[in-house]
Amino acid sequence: MSITLAGECMVTRPFSVFDEPGFVGVLDRLRSADLTYAHVETNFGRFSEVQAPSRGDQIGSYFLTDPRVAGDLRWAGVDIASLANNHSMDFGAAGLLATARHCADAGIAHAGTGRDLEEAREPSYLETRHGRVALVSVSSGNKAHEWASPPKATLPGRPGVNSLRPIMRYLVDEDAVTQLKDIGRRLGILRETRSGVEGSSGLLTHAEDGEFSLAMPNDQSTTGSNIFTPSDHFEVVSSANKWDTAGNLRAVAEAATMADLVMVAHHFSVSEGARGNTPPRFVRDFAHACIDEGADIFVGHGWHKTLGIEIYKGKPIIYGIGNFFAQSEFVRRVPFDGYESWGHDVERLGTLTPATHPLHPGLTQGSETWWSSAVLSVEMAQGELRGLRLHPVELGREVSRTASLRRSVGSGKHPLTDGRPFTATGADAERVLERYQRLSADFGTDITVKDGVGSLTL
Structure with a gap:
């Protein structure tokens, strides 16, 4: 062919x-x-x-x-x-x-x-x-x-595209982790796994233990746009929704x-x-x-x-x-x-x-x-x-x-x-x-x- x-x-x-x-x-x-x-x-x-x-x-x-x-x-x-x-x-x-x-x-x-x-x-x-x-x-x-x-029960499905949703992780070193967390605490936007902070819903859906997110105000009603991962180097790593x-x-x-x-x-x-x-x-x-x-x-x-x-x-x-x-x-x-x-x-x-x-x-x-x-x-x-x-x-x-x-x-x-x-x-x-x-x-x-x-x- x-x-x-x-x-x-x-x-x-x-x-x-x-x-x-x-x-x-x-x-x-x-x-x-x-x-x-x-x-x-x-x-x-x-x-x-x-x-x-x-x-x-x-x-x-x-x-x-x-x-x-x-x-x-x-x-x-x-x-x-x-x-x-x-x-x-x-x-x-x-x-x-x-x-x-x-x-x-x-x-x-x-x-x-x-x-x-x-x-x-x-x-x-x-x-x-x-x-x-x-x-x-x-x-x-x-x-x-x-x-x-x-669709689910009596609710129709939503028209749209067949998606493969990406998940982005931002690998940063220990110094950056310390600075980002400090900034997040000062602004009141730090969200960590298992923290139970109000407003964390969705932001850490894909996060693993030790990872954290900055709950940017415009993202607080979504699944979030950032997951920070402690590492020994800087890198953006993508994966797909399972x-x-x-x-x-x-x-x-x-x-x-x-x-x-x-x-x-x-x-x-x-x-x-x-x-x-x-x-x-x-x-x-x-x-x-x-x-x-x-x-x-x-x-x-x-x-x-x-x-x-x-x-x-x-x-x-x-x-x-x-x-x-x-x-x-x-x-x-x-x-x-x-x-x-x-x-x-x-x-x-x-x-x-x-x-x-x-x-x-x-x-x-x-x-x-x-x-x-x-x-x-x-x-x-x-x-x-x-x-x-x-x-x-x-x-x-x-x-x-x-x-x-x-x-x-x-x-x-x-x-x-x-x-x-x-x-x-x-x-x-x-x-x-x-x-x-x-x-x-x-x-x-x-x-x-x-x-x-x-x-x-x-």
């Missing part, structure tokens, strides 16, 4: 009208595979069928795309897509359910969201001429109200029993500090566990950048597949929260429009990775990896720190970027592939480059 893997689709404009050779060449690669996967990072829906924005505390884009664009993705060759991400609930349960409905209407199999946790977690199955395919889609980094939940892990591994095991090829897609918008070039520990642990449970391909995304490739037990783990469409600048309507979070004068809301700058992350400065990625061609036979090739693409800007504009739209003060994937050539292709080479080498994976294409050495 030949499988094509495309990256994060922040797609907001119809594109089936375009026929440039550089663009069509990319689409032909998607269409020629036995199976093509992509990650949909938008919501498909009409303004009349969604709710008000469901979040207001995060700087980011609010994605809502004309549902006809789902048809364009299917026209481009996308067969199956993951839907679980930190934008899945941008427009509430109505937007989440509309997205799944419009994908289904377009003929795209999908996984990762649902009317309750069971539906969000269950594998999506797709019949192909070379065998049955399953996809499990998971998201890390969502707000609590975005997690799907199961119930989420167990439930998702059951879904993978089901898929391995019911399908010939199993894919797991993991969207993680959190990191152990700055978004560098190394995936968080909990992502690596989960990827390995999925392969152990029967997954054949693991695809990670969420940082909007390419990361290394690991071959674990003969199966490929792509930790960061990067962007495939980058069109957040063309969101048709931006809610109040978007303007407020970017610091615009909301007293003049009536004068603000979607053309206002800035409104979207990743677009306010040069980015070497936002505007490029690679389409991956994977060959599998009898459950074994037989080949993997990387075909670099650029999304309308030069692949460099300055990200010079190549294909613009409009003539405003801040030029907009077309954001569609074109075949990368020359220095652009070299930079995309060199990054994959360098970061994959950290996992013991050797990638050779020839004629603008990367190949995995098996």
Whole structure:
């Protein structure tokens, strides 16, 4: 079976009208595979069928795309897509359910969201001429109200995403422990295991003996955002919620029993500090566990950048597949929260429009990775990896720190970027592939480059 893997689709404009050779060449690669996967990072829906924005505390884009664009993705060759991400609930349960409905209407199999946790977690199955395919889609980094939940007694489950909730531990040395506890006591926010202090509920849910938390006022009605662990060094260590892990591994095991090829897609918008070039520990642990449970391909995304490739037990783990469409600048309507979070004068809301700058992350400065990625061609036979090739693409800007504009739209003060994937050539292709080479080498994976294409050495 030949499988094509495309990256994060922040797609907001119809594109089936375009026929440039550089663009069509990319689409032909998607269409020629036995199976093509992509990650949909938008919501498909009409303004009349969604709710008000469901979040207001995060700087980011609010994605809502004309549902006809789902048809364009299917026209481009996308067969199956993951839907679980930190934008899945941008427009509430109505937007989440509309997205799944419009994908289904377009003929795209999908996984990762649902009317309750069971539906969000269950594998999506797709019949192909070379065998049955399953996809499990998971998201890390969502707000609590975005997690799907199961029904109980007469209470319905909550619509949302299939979550893998991360737990962050902050390892600090003894001097720091003393200082942090002293600060916590002085401010009245120190919470220690077994202390019985009022207001500790939830904050220490995942803490072990000897660990402590600082009950920041805005976190006191949640499960908390910090667990400090005495250590001999400083480090941020992540792990995954044990119930989420167990439930998702059951879904993978089901898929391995019911399908010939199993894919797991993991969207993680959190990191152990700055978004560098190394995936968080909990992502690596989960990827390995999925392969152990029967997954054949693991695809990670969420940082909007390419990361290394690991071959674990003969199966490929792509930790960061990067962007495939980058069109957040063309969101048709931006809610109040978007303007407020970017610091615009909301007293003049009536004068603000979607053309206002800035409104979207990743677009306010040069980015070497936002505007490029690679389409991956994977060959599998009898459950074994037989080949993997990387075909670099650029999304309308030069692949460099300055990200010079190549294909613009409009003539405003801040030029907009077309954001569609074109075949990368020359220095652009070299930079995309060199990054994959360098970061994959950290996992013991050797990638050779020839004629603008990367190949995995098996």
